Amino acid sequence: MRRFSTYGVAIATCGLILSACGTAADKDTDDDKAAECEPVQIEGDAKVGLAYDVGGRGDQSFNDSAYAGLEKATTEFGVEFTEGEAAQDESEDVREERLRNFADQGYNTIVGVGFAYSAAVDTVAPEYPNVAFAVIDGFDPTEDDVNCNVAYLGFAEQEGSFLVGAAAALQSETGTIGFVGGVNNTLIQKFEAGYRAGAEAVNPDITVLTKYIEEKDTKGFQDPAGGQAAAEAQYADGADIVFHAAGASGTGVFDAAVAADKWAIGVDSDQFLTAGPEQAPHILTSMLKRVDTATYEFIKSAVNGEPDQGFTTFTLADEGVGYSTSGDFLTPDTIAQLEDFKAQIIAGDIKVPDTVE
Missing domain, CATH: 3.40.50.2300 (Response regulator)
Structure with missing residues (x-):
């Protein structure tokens, strides 16, 4: 069937819960x-x-x-x-x-x-x-x-990112988590916005460290060394979980997680299934973008x-975005809470922002 649905964005100043902003x-x-x-x-x-x-x-x-x-x-x-x-x-x-x-x-x-x-x-x-x-x-x-x-x-990348942000906050032991973006543009900012919103919905006092590999150059999506350096700095600053939205640069984030013996979160596909044998045990979950x-x-x-x-x-409603459970690293309690958040987003009770305030 031919579709003519709208590709719109929410207003930057939207609140998280029961927002009255435009959709x-x-x-x-x-x-x-x-x-x-x-x-x-x-x-x-x-x-x-x-x-x-x-x-x-x-x-x-x-x-x-x-x-x-x-x-x-x-x-x-x-x-x-x-x-x-x-x-x-x-x-x-x-x-x-x-x-x-x-x-x-x-x-x-x-x-x-x-x-x-x-x-x-x-x-x-x-x-x-x-x-x-x-x-x-x-x-x-x-x-x-x-x-x-x-x-x-x-x-709706922000919706899937909300869920992995909530997962990070639920399973972080330090109260500090990280985000590594490939390029600082409006698309990748949607990942950061949702990730922050999900983490803060769980823990309003959580610290979210952010680093973009490149401001404009798309080589930020193909720079594993840059991804590794960004994640290493965040782990050194106390993050115990880092989410990347950086394409092939994410392999560097995974290498940093292995070296620091910390967690990473993949993006787009279930990266636990495609990562190397050393990396996979450090991939907590992945934000699925179908x-x-x-x-x-x-x-x-x-x-x-x-x-x-x-x-x-x-969107989440048609399983266009989501999160993975491969590896069984998410606890049953975490999954239960993520499913509750998912239901609230689909019902419209939670409006996930797609820009960082």
Whole structure:
């Protein structure tokens, strides 16, 4: 089914409990634009082009999750596919050319993995009206026109991060926890905001240390040494649990956890399952961001002849985000409290902020 749901953000000054701030439902401008769109008519069977973000397949995080969705769709539907790797510091022109090459080769269902593809997709999509495009973490950079053949697939990262923040506070023995972000942008700030909110819901006096590897440069998502240095400093300052939202740089956070004999929290996929044998025993939980689900559902919609369009946000309510329990490191009491928080968020009793006040 084609979806036209809204990808909105909460106001920065929102409170945590029973907030009266605006939500996604208040933002209807893009829905109005999308409603004017005709269904996308791709030509022939769905053929998928998957354009990876920096780090590519093998990052044990964001890109690997997208590939898992592609792999599921390939197994289930037998779709033909191709993949494209991104280089560090590549220009917008290079991303645009990658997308054009896919389309020119007959791939009519194209997914850009990561917000960095938003502008490139919005430039290229009008040139190929019979190709269905999607952007994971996508936004409409023009703010004027929603391309009718683009699905902008977002997530309520703050909701899943709230739960792992609560888990950290519940199981911290020092009352100090850490957060390491890859790049200091609005997307990664959503992870920090939710993490802080969840921790403070459990312990209002908890200390949350924060470090962003890079302020703007996306190489912060592919800098394990930078991730390790950031986490080492936080462990030295008393943190006993550090959550990363740093892509492939997270492997450095895990190495720091091993060296300090402390806990780390993974991101995007269940990183306990993909970490090395020394790292896995130090991964308390992971904030699950179901990029695999978003990728699979988009491909499925194209296979069914009705490619998704417009803005979609995957939330706790539809299991678009969540937390992992692999390793059995979360205590039964912690899980019970997390499930209670989850129910309150889904019911709307807790409004999780997506910016740090």
